[in-house]
Amino acid sequence: MSDVIMNIWRGDQNGGDFEQYSLPAQEGEVVLDVIHRIQATEAPDLACRWNCKAGKCGSCSAEVNGKPRLMCMTRMDQLPEGEPVTVTPMRAFPVIRDLVSDVSYNFEKAREVPAFLPPPRPEGGYRMMQEDVERGQEFRKCIECYMCQDVCHVIRDHEENKTAYAGPRFFIRYAELEMHPLDTNDRREYVRQEAGLGMCNITKCCTEVCPEHIKITDNAIIPLKERVVDADFDPVAWLGRKILRRTKRTPAEANVQPK
Amino acid sequence: MAELEHHEYDVIIIGAGGAGLRAAIEAKERGLRVALVCKSLLGKAHTVMAEGGVAAAMGNVYAEDNWKVHFRDTMRGGKMLNHYRMAELHAKESPDRVQELEEWGALFDRTKDGKILQRDFGGHRYARLAHVGDRTGLELIRTLQQKAVSMDIDVFMECKVVRLLTADDGSISGAVAYWRPTGEFVTFAAKSVVLATGGVGKSWKFTSNSWEGTGDGHAIAMWAGAELIDMECVQFHPTGMVWPLSVRGILVTEGVRGDGGVLRNSEGDRFMFKYIADMFKDETASSEEEADKWYDDHTAGRRPPELLPRDEVARSINAEVKAGRGSPHGGVFLDIASRRSAEVIRRRLPSMYHQFMELAGVDITREAMEVGPTCHYIMGGVRVDPDTGATSVPGLFAAGEVSGGMHGSNRLGGNSLSDLLVFGRRAGMGASDYAQGRPGGVTALDQTLVQQYVDEALEPFTRETGENPYDIQHDLQEMMQKNVGIIRTESELDEALEILETFKERTRNIAVKGGRAYNPGWNLATDLPAMLTVSTCVAKGARDRRESRGGQTREDFPMPDPEMGKVNFVQSQPSGGGFTGEIKIAPEPLPQMPDDLRALLEEAPK
Numbered sequence: 001m002s003d004v005i006m007n008i009w010r011g012d013q014n015g016g017d018f019e020q021y022s023l024p025a026q027e028g029e030v031v032l033d034v035i036h037r038i039q040a041t042e043a044p045d046l047a048c049r050w051n052c053k054a055g056k057c058g059s060c061s062a063e064v065n066g067k068p069r070l071m072c073m074t075r076m077d078q079l080p081e082g083e084p085v086t087v088t089p090m091r092a093f094p095v096i097r098d099l100v101s102d103v104s105y106n107f108e109k110a111r112e113v114p115a116f117l118p119p120p121r122p123e124g125g126y127r128m129m130q131e132d133v134e135r136g137q138e139f140r141k142c143i144e145c146y147m148c149q150d151v152c153h154v155i156r157d158h159e160e161n162k163t164a165y166a167g168p169r170f171f172i173r174y175a176e177l178e179m180h181p182l183d184t185n186d187r188r189e190y191v192r193q194e195a196g197l198g199m200c201n202i203t204k205c206c207t208e209v210c211p212e213h214i215k216i217t218d219n220a221i222i223p224l225k226e227r228v229v230d231a232d233f234d235p236v237a238w239l240g241r242k243i244l245r246r247t248k249r250t251p252a253e254a255n256v257q258p259k
Numbered sequence: 260m261a262e263l264e265h266h267e268y269d270v271i272i273i274g275a276g277g278a279g280l281r282a283a284i285e286a287k288e289r290g291l292r293v294a295l296v297c298k299s300l301l302g303k304a305h306t307v308m309a310e311g312g313v314a315a316a317m318g319n320v321y322a323e324d325n326w327k328v329h330f331r332d333t334m335r336g337g338k339m340l341n342h343y344r345m346a347e348l349h350a351k352e353s354p355d356r357v358q359e360l361e362e363w364g365a366l367f368d369r370t371k372d373g374k375i376l377q378r379d380f381g382g383h384r385y386a387r388l389a390h391v392g393d394r395t396g397l398e399l400i401r402t403l404q405q406k407a408v409s410m411d412i413d414v415f416m417e418c419k420v421v422r423l424l425t426a427d428d429g430s431i432s433g434a435v436a437y438w439r440p441t442g443e444f445v446t447f448a449a450k451s452v453v454l455a456t457g458g459v460g461k462s463w464k465f466t467s468n469s470w471e472g473t474g475d476g477h478a479i480a481m482w483a484g485a486e487l488i489d490m491e492c493v494q495f496h497p498t499g500m501v502w503p504l505s506v507r508g509i510l511v512t513e514g515v516r517g518d519g520g521v522l523r524n525s526e527g528d529r530f531m532f533k534y535i536a537d538m539f540k541d542e543t544a545s546s547e548e549e550a551d552k553w554y555d556d557h558t559a560g561r562r563p564p565e566l567l568p569r570d571e572v573a574r575s576i577n578a579e580v581k582a583g584r585g586s587p588h589g590g591v592f593l594d595i596a597s598r599r600s601a602e603v604i605r606r607r608l609p610s611m612y613h614q615f616m617e618l619a620g621v622d623i624t625r626e627a628m629e630v631g632p633t634c635h636y637i638m639g640g641v642r643v644d645p646d647t648g649a650t651s652v653p654g655l656f657a658a659g660e661v662s663g664g665m666h667g668s669n670r671l672g673g674n675s676l677s678d679l680l681v682f683g684r685r686a687g688m689g690a691s692d693y694a695q696g697r698p699g700g701v702t703a704l705d706q707t708l709v710q711q712y713v714d715e716a717l718e719p720f721t722r723e724t725g726e727n728p729y730d731i732q733h734d735l736q737e738m739m740q741k742n743v744g745i746i747r748t749e750s751e752l753d754e755a756l757e758i759l760e761t762f763k764e765r766t767r768n769i770a771v772k773g774g775r776a777y778n779p780g781w782n783l784a785t786d787l788p789a790m791l792t793v794s795t796c797v798a799k800g801a802r803d804r805r806e807s808r809g810g811q812t813r814e815d816f817p818m819p820d821p822e823m824g825k826v827n828f829v830q831s832q833p834s835g836g837g838f839t840g841e842i843k844i845a846p847e848p849l850p851q852m853p854d855d856l857r858a859l860l861e862e863a864p865k
Contacts, residue, residue, distance in 0.1 A: 012776065026504070026505065027503055027504070028502070028503020028504065028505050028506065028618075028619070029503070029505045030505065030506075030618070033505040039729065039779055039780070040727075040729035040730075040733070041729075044727060044728065044729060044771065044772055044773070044778075044779065044780025044783075045771070045772050045773030045774070045778045045779065045780050045781070046779065047776075047777040047778065047779060048779070049299075049300075050469075050470065051299055051303045051304075051305075051307075051469040051470065051471065052303075052305075052307065052308045052469050053469065053506075053509065054308065054506075054509045054510070054614060054618075055610075055613065055614065055617070056307055056308050056394070056396075056397065056610065057302075057303045057307045057308065057469075058303070059299065059300065059303050073617050073618070075617070075618070096440045096776070096777055097440075097776050097777040098777070100440075100777050102440070103300070107300075107301065107416075110405075110408055111408055111411075113405075113408075113409075115409040116363065116364040116405070116409070118361075118362055118364075121358060121359075121361070121362050125317075125358040125361065125374065125375065126358075126361050127372070127373035127374065128366075128369055128373050129369060129373050130368065130369040130371075133366040133367075133368075133369060136366045137366050137368075137391060137392075140366060140391070140397075140398060140401065141394065141397075142401075143307075143397065144302055177364075180364065180366070182361070183364075
């Protein structure tokens with residue numbers, strides 16, 4: 001097999017540049033394998049975040065040839081042969097060093113989510129039907145790789161929006177809680193006013209990059225938008241509630257606990 | 260010395276996987292000041308990789324199931340080396356711990372009448388594993404993480420603890436750590452410390468463990484005066500991926516076999532029927548026909564041999580490969596494609612489907628997988644009091660994989676997620692009670708010692724030239740795989756112990772390049788001392804336990820020895836000295852099991 005050529009961004013918040021590494025190709029390798037080989041030989045200080053190396057933890061997100069990818073699930077033989085592979089950190093977040101970004105924005109948004117609030121657990125446990133948990137289970141597949149956040153136009157090109165916008169990862173979290181069979185908290189006003197749901201203009205970029213193939217836009221954001229519009233006057237929201245077979249308490253009745 | 264960043268808490272918890280999060284939730288609920296300190300980002304710990312499920316005798320699928328059967332299965336699976344009290348607490352409390360997760364938002368797969376669905380796994384008499392497809396660990400860690408976040412628990416992410424600190428009276432006083440993003444050091448003073456650092460698998464070449472599995476908790480506990488037990492008992496999971504080479508070791512869930520998958524050799528034989536040990540003969544099917552009836556109705560036949568405990572299956576695969584009946588890449592075939600519909604496979608095993616499709620180009624709904632044993636879990640660990648998680652160091656507690664005793668010489672699948680919940684909570688209680696029993700402030704840290712530990716960690720920066728930490732890690736992994744792998748012999752273990760001493764010398768001569776901010780080479784240099792301490796303990800234990808039992812298999816002592824089955828091998832460092840200090844090993848009698856529990860083990864299987 002021929003050599004692979006990697007153009008890897010090296011630097012920190014003060015700036016940086018691409019460095020080129022050339023090494024022999026090996027069968028079946030993913031981008032993360034090549035990064036690890038570079039660390040073990042030429043550049044032991046090349047920073048990259050990773051854990052499971054099996055697409056389950058969402059740590060190794062970066063931009064490969066300009067597109068957000070999990071490095072552990074991107075096979076080298078699926079990239080254009082003979083061309084250099086460019087790897088950069090996720091652009092929507094501040095860089096720490098090399099391929100590692102500061103994703104603390106996401107942990108701040110997680111702290112703002114009003115908590116799950118079920119009724120007390122009955123003797124023998126809760127009863128829920130499979131068809132009622134499946135909607136939430138789709139969103140709970142999320143591995144928090146934050147690539148949907150990285151690619152979202154609302155914050156990728158507009159740092160100033162971050163304070164008022166939770167982003168797709170948290171819209172699926174809000175959708176999950178809204179559709180949870182046991183939850184009694186009503187977050188509709190909160191999602192509209194504090195999480196900036198209205199700023200999303202449904203370009204579906206988030207859905208396209210999701211490594212778990214969660215239909216973020218169709219199954220979470222759009223239903224969520226329908227729910228937060230005025231419940232009394234909007235026929236779409238009315239229909240949505242019918243389809244979802246659930247009645248929510250009004251915000252006034254619900255025990256909303258935003259931080 | 261420049262003033263270091265410093266924090267004071269009642270309880271600090273090191274590690275934010277299932278056990279650490281559960282401990283933190285418990286301590287916070289009891290009103291203590293709590294901090295979680297973890298090496299990675301929150302939610303990325305090894306728990307996230309658990310696939311098949313969490314074992315709890317809820318009896319939702321088979322009403323016959325109860326804690327007594329679960330206790331018996333766990334003890335037999337561990338070949339009776341388990342601490343009976345841990346196995347008892349675990350079997351009794353895990354149903355409540357699983358149901359509690361639903362109060363915090365978890366969404367398990369359901370039975371037809373809306374209860375939590377349970378699946379079959381190796382060594383469990385009844386379908387017992389609560390699960391969400393094959394991503395149960397993700398559900399568990401996310402639920403605990405979201406609960407912890409809603410409680411406003413302080414989290415120090417990407418912060419690696421290098422040493423624990425003790426006071427003059429030997430009790431715990433705190434810890435020294437550094438922030439990976441900056442390389443700056445930080446000290447924690449606390450009344451109690453809970454270790455929940457997980458396992459040690461990164462010291463082997465083929466492993467399901469991530470970079471984090473370097474045995475930090477085992478090592479810092481021993482360096483601080485705690486005891487480790489049964490470190491020789493390492494679980495090689497029977498089914499890891501074997502090809503392509505770069506993904507070798509990645510886990511293939513036991514759920515594949517629980518849901519009907521079978522193992523075949525290159526001749527197409529379902530070879531597990533040849534390897535049923537006497538201990539399991541009465542409850543294992545003797546023909547394919549009988550085994551296949553069992554999947555639909557557990558009363559119509561006995562269990563398929565593919566669902567024997569993991570140690571039995573791993574050794575059998577190893578034997579088939581050795582006999583020349585392996586698959587093209589040195590494993591065996593795991594076939595579910597010919598046994599279940601594509602729709603069922605994709606619904607029950609979605610991440611296995613994606614993992615093989617994307618990493619190996621194999622469609623598991625059409626073709627068999629190639630699998631082989633991979634280093635997965637350490638049963639041995641820090642010796643703890645079963646009820647509180649207390650170690651022999653006052654104020655130091657441990658829970659989860661870093662603790663020892665619960666699983667004996669071999670862990671059943673699904674028993675680790677329940678272990679995390681049951682003993683995470685108990686260690687959180689133990690650490691809280693201990694802290695509340697010490698009114699007033701925290702003990703002042705020994706600044707001379709703090710300085711010494713900081714200097715030791717930074718030493719690799721002081722050398723212009725020296726060893727590359729990656730080379731040492733690579734050599735360690737090769738050596739442990741070869742000399743202290745799934746099958747062991749005395750001469751290879753003696754050789755391993757000699758080579759480990761040379762690795763320790765090399766580690767004292769590491770030179771790293773670059774700065775301190777997010778420098779993986781330096782980070783590895785600070786992981787290596789723990790890896791070497793733990794590897795030494797595994798090799799020492801494996802040499803002294805001259806028998807085969809569970810996760811300890813000796814070619815030169817192929818049978819269990821009833822006398823060895825009565826002892827734990829306890830390791831400690833009485834004269835200190837950190838990773839180059841001398842390690843003492845001695846057998847000590849197992850705790851005496853009360854008669855009422857013993858009677859449960861002797862009951863005939865129903």
